[in-house]
Amino acid sequence: MTGMKEGAGEDPFAEESSPSESPERDASESETVEEQESSTAETESKGATQQRTMQIPYKFRRDGVQDGRDRVPLFLMPDTKSAERDALRELEDRFDDDVSLTDLREALMMVGLDHLDEVAGHLEGWGYGMTFE
Structure with missing residues (x-):
């Protein structure tokens, strides 16, 4: 072979410039x-x-509810346990989705950490800050 025909290797979609431009x-x-x-x-x-x-929300990037969390014991009074159960149902209704009890507990903890004055008030109701002099 002696070569390609004229125009055989050219881009068929290339625009040709016109002399009028x-x-x-x-x-x-x-x-x-x-x-x-x-x-x-x-x-x-x-x-x-x-x-x-x-960022992908924690709920979707983890393998399970315990991923990235430390296990801590949690002991609740019966009224608190009942209120927790009610809160879980209410939030599941709001989200129209299952809510992990572990996620709820950590969310409750985080909100409490953001509202230490309210937490202090609750602790005072339990007797913290009282003195017996």
Whole structure:
């Protein structure tokens, strides 16, 4: 073989430049393409940043409710246990989904940690802070 026919290796989708187009127009079109590519790159970069900062919620990234947690003993008075059971039912109704008792207990603990003044008030009701002098 002596070679390919003329045009056989060319890109059939490539645009041919016409002689009527001026070099000035080509330059401005080139700048526009560069600006578009830059804008696209920025958008893709922002999307990648959003993907990196978005975290999968704990419920979906764990293998079980005990993953990443330390076991601690928890002893509850009967009234507290009953209130916990009621809270679990209410939250399951709200979410229309099962709620893990372990997740509920940790959520209750986290909310309590955010509201130490209320916790202190409850502890005072149990006698903390009382003195017998």
